[in-house]
Amino acid sequence: MGHGHGHGHLAAADSASGRHVGRLAVAFLIGLVFMVAELVVGFATSSLALISDAAHMVTDVLGLGIALTAILLARRSGPTFTRTFGMYRAEVLAALANAVLLFGVAGYVVYEAIGRITDPPEVPGLPVLLVAAGGLAANLVSFALLRSGAKESLNVRGAYLEVLADLIGSVGVLISGAITLLTGWRYADPIIGVAIGLFVLPRTYTLGRRALRILFQHAPHGVDVRRISDELAALPGVADVHDLHVWTLTSGMEVASAHLTMEPGTSQEDLLERARNLLAGDHGIEHATLQLEAHESAKRCSELSW
Template sequence: MGHGHGHGHGHVAAASASGRYVRGLAVALAVGAGFMVLEVVVGFATGSLALISDAAHMVTDVFGVGMALVAILLARRSGPTFSRTFGLYRAEVLAALANALLLFGVAGYVLVEAVGRISDPPEVPGLPVLLAAVAGLVANLVSFFVLRSGARESLNVRGAYLEVLADLVGSVGVLLSGLITLLTGWRYADPIIGVAIGLFVLPRTWTLARRALRILFQHAPHGVDVAAISAELAALPGVSDVHDLHVWTLTSGMEVASAHLTVRSAAEQPDVLAEAQNLLAERYAIEHATLQVEAPQSARRCQELTW
């Protein structure tokens, strides 16, 4: 029986995708924290629901980006041990899920508060809201461009990116609310735009939460056809059966697989192992694969397992 644990051939060892964007997260954190205080103070001073909504998003933005950054640093510094064989990379996914829960809470608060104000909207001064919205818009644009590329690769960075995106849209909404209030005095603009901000963020938050839960429940990575992987492994020369195939994501950019490959003769084991590792690395970008190549008599033991 042969065992193989490989990272492919001609490939750089897989690493957390989030770890490549520490600097961008740090910039976004610093910029967000600087403008967070301004929006919170002006929002409560003016009583603007739209600005309070955007300020709340800014608070969760700073907290969320901070969690994402801490999770990356924690995973980087706490390598695998005998008690934590995969290190602490899942901390990144937990941070993304926490970000989603925060956004759900903020959106719910804004919607409830807006409904209560529709019947008797308070008078909100337009100019302070407008100035605060412009400041928030500038801050969010900086963070948006800093995190945009990392959001395509890392679920953790994407969580922070969605926080910033929600804030960016919120700042535009607050800007419109301030302009309408300043130019027309229409008091319904503030609660209506507050509701719009809350509704905008909900579907994006649900997508983030669903992706984080897929990883935590060890579902197959999004877009990976496990049935096709099984068929291609079974089609390799010398392979008679593929079983106990598992493919999951440890954290963004770190896909992992394990499988048992039954071969017809012991002489074929080294070749089968090398071909299977190359297939997973080159066709599916799965660099971290643990493969057990076994004779038919050894494979019978697997049939006795119930899970």
């Protein structure tokens, strides 16, 4: 019986989120400054559109703070004998927390906006316009900082989606402020507030679904486990493949384990090397635990109840 690991090691530096911690920190500071500005002016002018954008900015700042905390926690708490995978799942929990926050804020804004449509308050357009312009500039900077990391890390993607929602919200507030300033139409503000709330909901749903997929240890998106099983079974010297599991530890860190039943006379070292190369080279799975079994040992696996 043989047992082997893939070539990768679960070090904190391997985390896709960890490579973008500096950009997350800058985006966090930018968001914090404009969050305060939008909240103050929003309540001072009774602008629901600006309050809506500020509320998204609050979750943006909170989400970025959660993301940064999760990365630092994972980086400082590497694998131990009691936490064999370290604290990498903290990043996925952070992404799920961000999704829950965004759902709550979007629902609150829509509720408030619908109530105001029947009796919209007068909102001064110029202060709203100026603050929204500053918020738009801030969101553009944060958006550019996080765009590349959002392709690699679910945690960074959560923060990126919040910044994107804030960016669209700032555009909406600009439109609302311009309409109010030029025409005095009081319905522009609550209508834009509803539009901002509805815009973020489907994107938040996608983020939450992806986070839950990882927490439930489903196969990574885009990985065909049946194909992997067939390709492993087709390797010379493999009689059977069973107990194959593929899951995501955190963004950019896919993990696999499998039992391979060997044909008599097969070299364990050669088979391990071929199987590792297949998983890493063709499927991007660097960390794999493979158990090689003779026919007699493989019979025990069939007796397991789960």
